[in-house]
Amino acid sequence: MSTHSDRLKALRQQLKTDRLDGFVVPLTDEHMSEYVGAYAQRLAWLTGFEGSAGNAVVLPEEAAIFTDGRYTLQVREQVSGDDYEYVSVPATSMSDWLRGHAPEGGRIGYDPWLHTQSWVKEATKALAERGAELVPVTTNPIDAIWSDRPAPSPAKMQVYPEKAAGRSSADKRAGIADWLAERKADAVVLSALDSIAWVFNVRGADVEHMPVTLSYSIIHADGTADLYVDSDKMTDEVRQHLGNAVRVHDRLGFGEALKDFSGKRVAVDPGFGVSAIFAALEEGGATVLSVRDPAILAKAIKNDAEVAGHREAQLRDGAAIARFLRWIEVEAPKGEVDELTAAAKLLEFREATGLLKDTSFDTISATGGHAASPHYRVDGKSNARLEKGQLFLIDSGGQYEDGTTDITRTVPVGEPSAEMRDRFTRVLKGHIAIDRAVWPEGTTGGQLDSFARQPLWEAGLDFAHGTGHGVGAYLGVHEGPQRIAKPNYPGSGATEPLVAGMICSNEPGYYKAGEYGIRIENLVLVVPREVSGAEAPVFGFETLTFAPIERKLIEPKLLTESETRWLDAYHAQVLAKIGPLLDGEDKAWLEKKCAPIG
Missing domain, CATH: 3.40.350.10 (Creatinase/prolidase N-terminal domain)
Incomplete structure (x- = not known):
């Protein structure tokens, strides 16, 4: 066929x-x-x-x-x-x-x-x-x-160090047991792969861009668990890590095991638990509780070890991005760089760190009109050369054992037009507004979203994607439940309150069909803020991503004095944090890019 x-x-x-x-x-x-x-x-x-x-x-x-x-x-x-x-x-x-x-x-x-x-x-x-x-x-x-259908990945399950995880698997399972007790439930089925990886402090390589292992789990009210995974994926190290409280079974036995809960109350997340899971439980006589997987919110709220790892990963990644941005500025105007070449070069800079495990998603390497499609994916047929007068957008990320990164930068090839500078600066103003936001406890991402759009709205413009998504700790680059997006955005977590420890992307953009696209993306951490006279807990963002924002695309007259101070302060941090990781021409280039704009 x-x-x-x-x-x-x-x-x-x-x-x-x-x-x-x-x-x-x-x-x-x-x-x-x-x-x-x-x-x-x-x-x-x-x-x-x-x-x-x-x-x-x-x-x-x-x-x-x-x-x-x-x-x-x-x-x-x-x-x-x-x-x-x-x-x-x-x-x-x-x-x-x-x-x-x-x-x-x-x-x-x-x-x-x-x-x-x-x-x-x-x-x-x-x-x-x-x-x-x-x-x-x-x-x-x-x-x-499908006669030549690929077999599932044979990759082994791996232990994720407790030093990086910040909590033991036993502690996480005890927390889930308490959650079950509150709901008078006997067990919970975990089928989301990143939830299983997080709960058991394991990782894998069964899915591209996601360090997870194909598996299922049932966690019981006493904190013990059954883990269903292909036996050839297990190692003695993993078995020892899991301990006696985790019973390991072959993955093929999961469906039948669901029928053994007669008279029991079993929780299943309706967003990740497929129809077959509900059917098997009900056939076996269980009462099924449709509730959110208890690992989802716990996983989203990063602990001190996960935050520390993220900070290290972001600095390493930011230095690789800086090297790439200098390379693209030097090489693109020569007319020999195309979208695939650029993506490969960025991967080369990340791999040079010696710590890259995988990319966190397919790199969006887009020039000219291609960048007007926010989720453009270059291939051999669509591959285009970067040409003078165009904007080049690169949205990419890395998977490192200590953190997951996601960053977007937009740069001009040659001289940008006045319209490009105007649109870029409006996107930057929205980015700054999100970064500087301060809000009371209980505020959702949907309530912050309009901050990013206001500068575009003033010019009758907008963008058709969310402003931010959650990010995992050496897990999914798109992680719920939080999201910064319009409340009616499809599949949105925009109604989830933002709490300390959550990591989000901050990525407003603008797209002119057939001509160019602009996006500026950093990752930010929700942290408590001290506000004099506050009558409730207050939160804000701490920036995690450090790489220069292209000054040739900024129209200084459109920035307020406070926005200019933000930009200069951000670039001072970029230079201080990733400057020591660079040398020679790369460092000299960074110093120029991070000079005050005011």
Whole structure:
């Protein structure tokens, strides 16, 4: 099956064999992960779509692919319009589309290990209006036709040092036991891979950009736990680290184990616990509590050791970024640098630290009009050369054992236009406003979001993504539950109060379709603030990311006096913190970039 059209035909033939009139293909794995292993890339294999969020539905005579506004251009470049109808979400959901297109009386298949319980209920109701039914499959029909499907990663599980974690696994499990006691629950199922990694102080290499191991866990009210992981991933070191209170089982036994909780109250996170987990528990006679995974908030609030590690990782990473920014300033105007070359060079600078484990996501290396797509991903077909008069945007991050980084910088190739400087400075003003924000206890990211947009709003402008997301400690670069975003942003955690210890990105931007894109991103830590006369606890941000902000793109007249002081103070910190990690021409360049602008 050399083409995606051939694969679509083969799937339709398999559906006939399976007595199905359609099948739903999500972009996810059994853990509802953001990034999924090659073995679970069913949507990409079937359709050619390589974005990070999407779904497809295949019926006997028609098919549709569902993506949001971030991928409007990409999906049309990668997926044939002859095979699939392009459907934009959330304007039209899969359930809405099925309600109008499923064959009357049809049987629409879905893999219960790849969908949440809430989606199953929604789709079941929509199909019922067509007299159709949603049918769980025991074998995914795509797996039946994907003859060269990659095997799951064989990487070993690794111990994450308690010195870096800041808390023992036993202490974390004791905290979860207390959480269970408060809810009169007997156990909690953990299926989110980063939650399992955090609770047990382990890491892995089963998923690109995420240092996690494919596994499940059930934690009990007495603080003991069952861990389900392929036996060949275990080492004597890991077994000794886990101790006698953690019983290790083969991953394939997880589904059956869920049926052994008759008369028990078992908690499951509806956002990460797939439909199959709920079904197995209910079949076994358990009472299922749909509540947030107790590791999620605890994981988001970094302890002293995790914060200290983050600070070290950010400095190391900032020095690599500075070396790269000097390189791009020297080499890009020569006309020989393209997007792939630039991304490779930045990776080279990070690898030179000797401590890089992985990138934390696919680097967004984008010049000119490509940068106007916030989630642009360069490949051999789209790769473009950096040309004079363009802006170049690089959004990237590294995974280090002591921290996860994420930084965006925008630089001009040659001389920028007056409009570019105006837009960049407005984005910078919004970035500064977030960095300097001070708020009372209970304030959410959604309440801060407008601070970043006000300077753009004044010019009738805006940007269509969130202002900030949570970041893990050598875990996911996108970590909940907190988020700085418009309250109605899809999938937003904008209603989560910001509390001390949370790490967020601060990344306002501006995008002019077909011409250029601008984003300035640092990571910030929520910390307590001393405010004279305050009647409630007050919080603010501490900046964690240190790398120069391009002064050629700043229009000083648009900055207030206090904003100018912020910029000069920030650059003084950049020079003081990463300057000692540089030498020669790199250090001399940094000194010029960090000179006061006022």
